[in-house]
Amino acid sequence: MSETMTHDTHHDEHPSGIKRWLFTTNHKDIGTLYLWFSFIMFMLGGAMALVIRAELFQPGMQIVDPNFFNMMTTLHGLIMVFGAIMPAFVGLANWQVPLMIGAPDMALPRMNNWSFWILPFAATMLVAPMFMGDNFMSGQGPAFGWTFYAPLSGQYDKLAFFVFAVHLLGFSSIMGSINIIATILNMRAPGMTLMKMPMFVWTWLITAFLLIAVMPVLAGAVTMLLTDKYFGTSFFDAAGGGDPVLFQHVFWFFGHPEVYIMILPAFGIISEIIPTFARKKLFGYASMVYAVASIAFLSFIVWAHHMFTVGMPVAGELYFMYATVMIAVPTAVKVFNWATTMWRGSMTFETPMLWAVGTVFLFTIGGFTGLMLGVAPADFQYHDTYFVVAHFHYVLVSGALFGIIAGVMYWLPKWTGNMYNEGLGKLHFWLTMIGMNLTFFPMHFTGLAGMPRRYSDYPLQFAEFNQISTIGAFIFGFSQLIMLYLIIKCIKGGEKATDEVWEGSHGLEWTLPSPAPYHSFDTAPEIK
Template identity: 50%
Template sequence: MSIAAAQKRSFGAVLWDYLTTVDHKKIAHLYLFGGGFFFLLGGLEAMIIRIQLIKPENDFVSAGFYNEVLTMHGTTMIFLAAMPLLLGLMNAAVPLQIGARDVAFPFLNSLGFWLFLFGGLMLNCSWFLGGAPDAGWTAYTPLSTTSPGHGVDYYVIGLQIAGAGTLIGGINFLVTIINMRAPGMTFMRMPLFSWTTFITSTLILFAFPALTIGLFLLMFDRMFGSAFFDVGLGGNTIIWQHLFWIFGHPEVYILVLPAFGIFSDVFSTFSKKRLFGYTAMVFATILIAFLGFMVWAHHMFTVGLGPVANSIFAIATMAIAVPTGIKIFNWLATMWGGSISINTTMLWALGFIPTFTIGGMTGVMVASVVADYQYHDTYFVVAHFHYVLVGGTVFGIMAGLHYWWPKMFGRVLNEAMGKLTFWTFFIGFHLTFFIQHFLGLMGMPRRYWVFLEDQGLDLGNLISTIGAFFMAFGVIVFLYNAIYTAVKGEQAPNDPWDGRTLEWAIASPPPHYNFKQTPLTRGLDPLWIEKREGKGEITPAEPLGDIHMPNSSFLPFMMSLGLFIAGFGFIYQVNHNWAYVLLFGGMAITLVSMMIRSLKDDHGYHIPKEELEGEAD
């Protein structure tokens, strides 16, 4: 099962391997390719938005299409790009970091990916089938219940399918981290990325059900004539806003906490120091997650909840700045006095600190209710959340990709191109979004198709669009870098960064069973401990023996495909009877696949000890 053997196989065999795989490392690849594809799509949509706004009263795209593009940009970036890319990094790194052979539920892991992919495809099918959703990524009722055509229906069904996948992924990581840690790997010895994955999964578990129900209510109103949001029959449109933000605010932390984990690992590795204030970092993460559940109404200050509710949520929101500040100071203190090496990975992490701090500062500004009446729905808010989501999540993903690329793909990314990507993206980002603070303060509302001449908005928008092109250039260089190193690059060593954690103790990329012998952890940063004591390799915790592995399965693909087909049935049964064929046919595929999974025993297989002895470490 060496790399050379893998490369010899035919394209069909490789495709079938990926369609049926339950190996977390291959699922990580799938998540990265899937999420990367949607990231490019969302980026294209962003470019259309920025080109439309390059000059006053532009007519690059029509107003209706502009609404579709901005809705899909937000939805795609949040649900189909940022989350899958993070899930990809989690799949690639977490089992290795905790010394596990696999995740707790390999089958469900694969199911989670395919549900995400088919949900994302479903959403994007809308472009070709009568128009994409156009009610904003928040899909506020009654705008979303009255939006004509099937666009919002695709939003509902697509997100429902993708959301189910994410929930499954969350439960999988929770159980993996609790039950599958290697001997000696106590909770307080886990790398910070594993910790943030654990906390993020908890957030997923408790936040996504609210979205599920919100989407169901919207689906019933749009497709089955119920009256949840129909004021004429006693419905209440505010229910959607509550459900959406009860999910939506924890979602923000779902996106940013894993990035915090990546930065913690990166800072500590490239400063050659143990993370400063490890315990404080862990508890700050828990505190952010806890507080993150109690602040959703700060998105609804202008709804009219009343001064008492608004004040409570304002204070809770500002409180989050405290644990976040603790983290910023701990990262700075980790670097202080360390032997810092600055490479592309570290540049992304260094760029993150000022960027995210600005985003956090404007966050406190929008959290104060009185001022928020001025900021609400302006470009100030757009600038704020791009500073935290790009400055936090995207920078985090980029840092994580450069950091774990050798472990995931067996190649070290080219440094020169990496630095070019960073600098163009970083400068482009600040050009694009810093000016938007001022556009917002001058009164430019978000989501508008055009703006008028000579209102002081012309130059700012031009600068913003120029910045967007810089970012696009940076992304293209990164893509070229990935392809270039895949073709021309050399095989990466096991431990290219002089790493501290368990994933750097095994081959790059690791064998499909990860650890030949389960590793013994003797403290925080286990590999570093062994290096310091002159050993340089991890002590095994068990003698060499048979390894139990899960069987590959095509069923997750079939289950997701069934729901994908049934989704079209749900959408079109409103006005076409033939759609019932799709609805029942699709559900039948899913249910039969589930039945096969339940009724057929699947014990997995064993890699015999003799075969393992023959392989190099």
């Protein structure tokens, strides 16, 4: 096979069947794989959430035993973070970064294939112990919380499964990040300077650096657990001179940047969508970039605000309080900028815009509770209660997840060449919105009233709010089937999308035909 021959004939040709997906090096195929994988994980993690909510529907244990319950909270968290949210963003990056910077593909296509195909194995390894009990209810999955604090995680029989699953997830993320950085820094169309890059590309560039910085730290944490458990070391074992609090420092040095890894690309998506549907340029582009960079920097120096109750010296607590509340400044700048972008625009509210505006509203609520949690003396009361659960679901569900859905709806016509059904899109949005708020808003109250998180059963005074949360969760969960239907329907057909798709669209991806051809920007476009 000579290369010159294939070069002219390769347009839109690809192997069919399973081989196409196994061996693909095409950024669009890999993006699609990532997105479907994350959707499957989203359904799995969601099903686990519904088990949790069903058990908590009323006080007393009715459905599962406490160990199984803990397994559900643990796997729900791990699957949503590492299986659903992160791969979805990588999927969006795969699809969109080359299209938005005018590159023909990702810089390292074979590594791209590998970083995806690691994921299904990692996920399998994470979940497999669930099926290793005598029966389903005695499953042996991890049950120590997604934060896997030592020494509790050291009591877990099948720790090695968990550790190696996390290692694989880490490899995948690091390779994905290297690829994204290499693509963005080397393959931008001529004339696209850094400060002309679309916000989504900017946020992903910064996110990729965060990932490269912290995934090795996570790998270190799990490796130390592994050697503590199987090789007699005592990193975290007090009896051998180790330090259980060290684990938390290491974990949260990963964990705090991790939460920004899950939100920054969503900020980027919102910053693409709002200007499109407001038919007006993004307000304060430069300050948006600086705000994202500041948030990323601050994310490295605030980790111990997750640990105010471990008994740090008061000077340490003061430092972490001051540093933490500082994050409110760049975050507020972003919210003000979005609101000002909408101001005196000419807005329409197609589905992606609904999701984007919904994200801004609800993420802001999550930001406010974040500020409250940052105030250390009050955090002693909030810590490890449902108030925290409410807070991080407001940022991760209505921030990260809603951002992802907004992005999928926004670019779906470009990917499939068909318009999705607007009525279904709006129905999905409103049901999700209602379900989400019904689930998580009451958790603020249960938390303040004193219900600790990760509880398989609870005192009677929390019953009403838990009941409302459970009803909300089922509405929220089952509404997602609408999205599945909508996406399949859109892939199969529908009103043909124009190249621009949206009246106010701006950016290189909209200069391509819809659907975007299998190979795009073979010749780099020129940016004035």
